[in-house]
Amino acid sequence: MQPNWIKQRAYLTPNRIGLRFGGESWTFQQLHEEALYKARQLAKFVGRGERVAIFAPSTPELIKVIYGCMHLQLEMVLLNGRLSTEELAYQIEDAQVAMVLAAASDVHKLPQNIEVMTFEQLIETEAIEINIATEWQDNQTISIMYTSGTTGFPKGVRQTVQNHSMSAISSALNLGITEQDVWLCTVPIFHISGFSILMRSLLYGATVCLYEKFDEQACVQEIVAGRVTTISLVSVMLERVLSEMERLQVQAHPNFKTVLAGGGSIPVDYLQRAAKVQLPVVQTYGMTETSSQTATLASIDALRKIGSAGKPLFFNEVRIQGTDEPFVEGEICIRGPHVTPGYIGRFAERASTENGWLLTGDIGYLDDEGYLYVVDRRADLIISGGENVYPAEIENALLAHPSVLEAGVCGLMDDKWGQVPIAFVVLKQAVTEAELQAFCHQRLARYKLPKQFYFVDSLPRNGANKLLRRKLIELL
Amino acid sequence: MQPNWIKQRAYLTPNRIGLRFGGESWTFQQLHEEALYKARQLAKFVGRGERVAIFAPSTPELIKVIYGCMHLQLEMVLLNGRLSTEELAYQIEDAQVAMVLAAASDVHKLPQNIEVMTFEQLIETEAIEINIATEWQDNQTISIMYTSGTTGFPKGVRQTVQNHSMSAISSALNLGITEQDVWLCTVPIFHISGFSILMRSLLYGATVCLYEKFDEQACVQEIVAGRVTTISLVSVMLERVLSEMERLQVQAHPNFKTVLAGGGSIPVDYLQRAAKVQLPVVQTYGMTETSSQTATLASIDALRKIGSAGKPLFFNEVRIQGTDEPFVEGEICIRGPHVTPGYIGRFAERASTENGWLLTGDIGYLDDEGYLYVVDRRADLIISGGENVYPAEIENALLAHPSVLEAGVCGLMDDKWGQVPIAFVVLKQAVTEAELQAFCHQRLARYKLPKQFYFVDSLPRNGANKLLRRKLIELL
Numbered sequence: 001m002q003p004n005w006i007k008q009r010a011y012l013t014p015n016r017i018g019l020r021f022g023g024e025s026w027t028f029q030q031l032h033e034e035a036l037y038k039a040r041q042l043a044k045f046v047g048r049g050e051r052v053a054i055f056a057p058s059t060p061e062l063i064k065v066i067y068g069c070m071h072l073q074l075e076m077v078l079l080n081g082r083l084s085t086e087e088l089a090y091q092i093e094d095a096q097v098a099m100v101l102a103a104a105s106d107v108h109k110l111p112q113n114i115e116v117m118t119f120e121q122l123i124e125t126e127a128i129e130i131n132i133a134t135e136w137q138d139n140q141t142i143s144i145m146y147t148s149g150t151t152g153f154p155k156g157v158r159q160t161v162q163n164h165s166m167s168a169i170s171s172a173l174n175l176g177i178t179e180q181d182v183w184l185c186t187v188p189i190f191h192i193s194g195f196s197i198l199m200r201s202l203l204y205g206a207t208v209c210l211y212e213k214f215d216e217q218a219c220v221q222e223i224v225a226g227r228v229t230t231i232s233l234v235s236v237m238l239e240r241v242l243s244e245m246e247r248l249q250v251q252a253h254p255n256f257k258t259v260l261a262g263g264g265s266i267p268v269d270y271l272q273r274a275a276k277v278q279l280p281v282v283q284t285y286g287m288t289e290t291s292s293q294t295a296t297l298a299s300i301d302a303l304r305k306i307g308s309a310g311k312p313l314f315f316n317e318v319r320i321q322g323t324d325e326p327f328v329e330g331e332i333c334i335r336g337p338h339v340t341p342g343y344i345g346r347f348a349e350r351a352s353t354e355n356g357w358l359l360t361g362d363i364g365y366l367d368d369e370g371y372l373y374v375v376d377r378r379a380d381l382i383i384s385g386g387e388n389v390y391p392a393e394i395e396n397a398l399l400a401h402p403s404v405l406e407a408g409v410c411g412l413m414d415d416k417w418g419q420v421p422i423a424f425v426v427l428k429q430a431v432t433e434a435e436l437q438a439f440c441h442q443r444l445a446r447y448k449l450p451k452q453f454y455f456v457d458s459l460p461r462n463g464a465n466k467l468l469r470r471k472l473i474e475l476l
Numbered sequence: 477m478q479p480n481w482i483k484q485r486a487y488l489t490p491n492r493i494g495l496r497f498g499g500e501s502w503t504f505q506q507l508h509e510e511a512l513y514k515a516r517q518l519a520k521f522v523g524r525g526e527r528v529a530i531f532a533p534s535t536p537e538l539i540k541v542i543y544g545c546m547h548l549q550l551e552m553v554l555l556n557g558r559l560s561t562e563e564l565a566y567q568i569e570d571a572q573v574a575m576v577l578a579a580a581s582d583v584h585k586l587p588q589n590i591e592v593m594t595f596e597q598l599i600e601t602e603a604i605e606i607n608i609a610t611e612w613q614d615n616q617t618i619s620i621m622y623t624s625g626t627t628g629f630p631k632g633v634r635q636t637v638q639n640h641s642m643s644a645i646s647s648a649l650n651l652g653i654t655e656q657d658v659w660l661c662t663v664p665i666f667h668i669s670g671f672s673i674l675m676r677s678l679l680y681g682a683t684v685c686l687y688e689k690f691d692e693q694a695c696v697q698e699i700v701a702g703r704v705t706t707i708s709l710v711s712v713m714l715e716r717v718l719s720e721m722e723r724l725q726v727q728a729h730p731n732f733k734t735v736l737a738g739g740g741s742i743p744v745d746y747l748q749r750a751a752k753v754q755l756p757v758v759q760t761y762g763m764t765e766t767s768s769q770t771a772t773l774a775s776i777d778a779l780r781k782i783g784s785a786g787k788p789l790f791f792n793e794v795r796i797q798g799t800d801e802p803f804v805e806g807e808i809c810i811r812g813p814h815v816t817p818g819y820i821g822r823f824a825e826r827a828s829t830e831n832g833w834l835l836t837g838d839i840g841y842l843d844d845e846g847y848l849y850v851v852d853r854r855a856d857l858i859i860s861g862g863e864n865v866y867p868a869e870i871e872n873a874l875l876a877h878p879s880v881l882e883a884g885v886c887g888l889m890d891d892k893w894g895q896v897p898i899a900f901v902v903l904k905q906a907v908t909e910a911e912l913q914a915f916c917h918q919r920l921a922r923y924k925l926p927k928q929f930y931f932v933d934s935l936p937r938n939g940a941n942k943l944l945r946r947k948l949i950e951l952l
Contacts (some may be wrong), residue, residue, distance in 0.1 A: 002791060008790060011787065030677075173653070173679060178654070204649060309490050315479065
C-alpha cells in the first residue's frame with residue numbers, strides 16, 4: 001500500500017513547482033487541485049478503477065488529465081500519437097476501454113466509429129462530488145502501453161504502482177536526487193521514457209519542464225541557462241543537441257547533471273563530443289515491460305565501457321539465460337519490482353515472466369565486472385529515432401496485400417535515425433512500389449514505413465522454414 | 477523480494493568507500509568479502525535465519541560482524557551497551573538467542589551464566605563453505621531492538637528488510653542523496669539512530685564515517701574539513717558541537733548538508749546558533765518501532781515551525797487518534813512500510829498495530845499545514861490539579877535561560893494537586909533559584925511552574941543520550 005502520490009506530494013511540498021511549460025508553471029498544490037477537479041468531471045462518465053485510453057500531445061492539459069485519472073485510479077492506455085488509424089483501432093478494441101479521451105487537435109487521427117470525449121468537452125463538464133482514494137495498492141495498474149514482440153501483434157503491458165515507484169526509487173539511488181532537480185521532458189508522454197518522468201516528479205518532488213515537441217534550440221537554452229538538471233534523450237536527439245551546442249560554442253551549465261540516453265546504444269563519437277561540452281551522458285537499457293530503466297551506465301564509465309548499458313539498478317537483477325560465465329552471449333533476463341505483472345486484452349492469459357524473470361528476447365552478455373552489453377535486440381527489433389519498430393508488424397501489414405506472397409523486414413544503418421526499416425518482398429503478381437507504400441501508409445505509423453522495397457525471388461529461411469531476418473541484408 | 481544488499485552494493489560500486497574509522501577505510505567490495513568470511517565462520521555455530529545477540533562498541537569489527545550476520549540472514553538482537561546486567565539478562569532470555577556475540581572488552585558486563593562467543597574468538601574460528609542467499613524476503617527480520625514504551629516492560633521490536641529499506645528510501649526522497657554522501661555516525665549502532673546509518677550506507681552506496689564514541693572536537697573537525705555531509709545527533713550532542721564551533725569560531729564546510737536531529741525537540745536557541753555556523757538542522761520524529769524517521773522538518777522550516785517534527789516522509793502517514801481537525805491534541809498514529817510487523821518473545825502475540833496503524837502513545841497535533849507537533853511522550857505526562865502539564869514545555873523554557881545547560885522535569889506526588897512539576901538543572905554558570913523562578917514565571921502559566929529546582933551535575937540519559945524523565949526522581 002502506498003499513499004496517493006499526487007495528494008501526498010501536494011501535502012509535503014505544496015509550493016514547489018511541479019510543472020513548467022512555456023512561460024507558465026504550476027505548483028504541486030495547483031496540480032493536485034486541478035487534477036482533483038478533472039477527476040470530479042471524469043467521474044460523471046467512468047467509475048473508479050475503470051480503463052480509459054488517452055490520445056494527446058504533450059501539453060499541461062495532458063498532465064492534468066493523467067493526474068486526474070490517477071486520482072480516480074483509472075487504468076490509462078497511453079496511445080502513441082504516431083500510430084495509424086488501424087493500429088489505434090486495434091489497441092482501443094483490445095483494451096476494451098470505457099472511454100477515449102483525446103485532444104481535439106488529434107481526434108481526426110482516431111477511428112471514426114469510436115466515441116471520443118475531447119479534453120475541451122471535458123473542461124465543459126460539470127464536476128460531481130467524489131471521494132478520492134488516499135491509498136493505492138501496489139499491484140494497481142496505473143498505465144498500459146502497447147508493444148509488439150516476435151509475433152507482430154501488439155500486447156498491452158501493465159505498469160503498476162509498484163512498478164513505477166520502484167523504478168523511480170532505483171533510479172534515484174543510482175543518479176541521486178536533490179530538491180533542485182528539474183527534468184526536461186521532450187520525449188513523448190505516451191512512451192515510458194516520458195511517462196516515467198511524471199512518476200519521478202511526483203515521487204521526488206522534482207519539476208517537470210515540458211515541451212510539446214523536441215526542439216534542440218530550446219533544449220540547449222534550458223541546459224546552458226542552468227534551468228534544468230536532467231534530460232531524457234534518444235541517440236538522434238542527443239546528436240541534434242550536440243550539434244546545436246557546437247554551433248553556438250556553448251557548454252552545459254554547472255547545474256546540469258545528467259543526460260539519460262535510452263533507445264539503443266550511443267555512438268562513441270557522440271560521447272566524446274558530449275564530454276567536450278560538459279554534458280554527462282548516462283546510457284540506459286530499459287523497456288516498456290520494466291517501466292523504464294533496468295540497467296544504467298554511469299557517465300564516468302562511458303568511455304571505459306563503450307557499448308555497455310551498465311549495471312542493474314539497486315533492486316534489479318540481470319542474468320544471461322543458461323550461463324553464469326562472463327562474456328557468454330544469451331538471452332537477457334530481468335527480475336525486480338519494476339517488471340510488469342502481465343498483459344491485458346488478447347494476451348491477458350499469457351505469462352510475462354518465468355519464476356519472476358522477464359525473458360526479454362534481447363541477446364547480450366555480462367563482462368567480468370558485471371557490466372551488461374546488449375548485442376542484439378529482441379526479435380530483430382529495429383530502433384529508429386528512439387521508436388521501437390518490430391519487423392513482424394510491418395511484414396504482417398505487407399502480407400495483407402493481395403499481391404504479396406512473402407515479406408521480410410530488417411533494419412538498415414542510417415546516419416540520422418540510427419536505423420530505418422527496409423522490406424524484401426516476394427510477389428504473387430505484379431505491383432508497384434508506390435502502391436505498396438500507399439498500402440502500408442494506411443496501416444502503419446509513419447516511422448514504421450519501409451524506406452526501400454526490394455522485390456526478390458525468395459527469402460532466406462532456415463530448415464524449419466523460419467525467416468532469417470539477419471540474412472536479409474545480404475540480399476542487397 | 478530484494479537482492480542481498482551487501483552483495484549487490486559490492487557488485488554495483490565495488491571501489492566506493494563503505495566505511496571509514498580512524499585512519500583506515502574499507503571499500504564496499506572489501507566489506508563484502510570480510511563479511512562473507514565472518515558468515516563462513518559464524519556458520520560453524522548457527523544456521524541460516526537463527527537469532528543471535530550482539531554486544532559491542534562501535535568499531536569496524538562490529539560492522540563486519542553485523543554484515544556477516546546479514547549474509548547468514550540471522551536475526552540480530554542489538555544489546556544496549558549502557559544496560560545493567562539485569563536488563564541484559566532479561567533481553568537475552570526473552571529473545572531466546574542461539575548465541576551471544578560480544579567484544580571481549582564488554583564481556584564483563586554480561587550476565588555470568590551466559591555463554592558468549594567473543595569477536596576475538598570468532599576471528600580464530602575456521603571458516604566453512606556456505607552458500608549465501610542472493611535474495612532476501614521483504615518480511616525477513618534483520619534487527620531486533622528492545623524498547624519499553626509506555627508500559628516499562630521492554631519489548632523486542634522486529635525491524636525487517638522492508639522496514640529498513642523503505643525507511644532509507646523515504647529518507648532519501650526527503651533529504652536527497654548524492655554519490656559524495658558521507659554519514660558521520662557517533663550515535664550508538666545498538667540504537668536505530670546508528671543502525672539505520674548502516675542500512676542507508678548499503679542502499680545508497682554512501683560512506684559511514686564511524687566513531688566509537690561521540691567526541692565534539694572530532695565531529696567539528698570532520699564538519700569543518702568537509703569530510704562528512706550528514707550527521708545524526710540528539711539535542712545534547714548538538715549543543716556540544718555548537719559550543720565547540722563557537723569556541724573555535726569556525727563554520728561548517730559547504731559540503732556539509734544536514735544535521736539530522738532526533739530524540740526529542742531541539743531548543744530554539746540551538747537552532748539560531750546552528751544557523752550562525754552554517755549547520756542546517758533537520759529535526760526528526762522517529763522511534764525503534766518505525767526503523768528511524770517517520771516525520772522530518774526541513775531546515776528551511778526550522779525557525780518558521782519551531783517545535784515541529786515536520787511532515788511525514790513520502791511513504792508514511794501520520795494521523796491524530798480520533799480527529800481530523802488541526803490543532804487538536806491526541807495520540808499520534810503512524811502507518812507505512814517502515815512500521816514494525818511486531819515483537820518477539822513475551823510480547824510476540826501482542827499486535828503492534830491496529831488496522832496497520834501504530835499507536836505510539838505519544839501526544840501531538842497537526843497544524844493547519846499538516847506539520848506534526850509532538851507535545852509529549854504520554855508516559856511523562858504530569859497531571860496537576862486536573863491540568864495537563866508537559867515536561868518538555870517547561871524544559872524548553874529553562875533551556876532558554878543563558879545559565880542553563882540541560883534541564884529535566886518530572887512530576888512529584890503532591891497532597892493538594894495530585895502531582896506538581898519539579899525541575900533538575902545542569903548549569904553553565906551560577907544562577908539563583910529565585911532568578912530561574914522569575915524567568916519561568918515570565919514564560920509559563922502558574923500551574924506549570926516547577927515547585928522545586930535541583931541543581932545537579934548531569935541528567936539521567938539512555939544510550940541514545942535521550943533524557944530519561946522517569947529516572948529524575950531518583951536524583952532526589
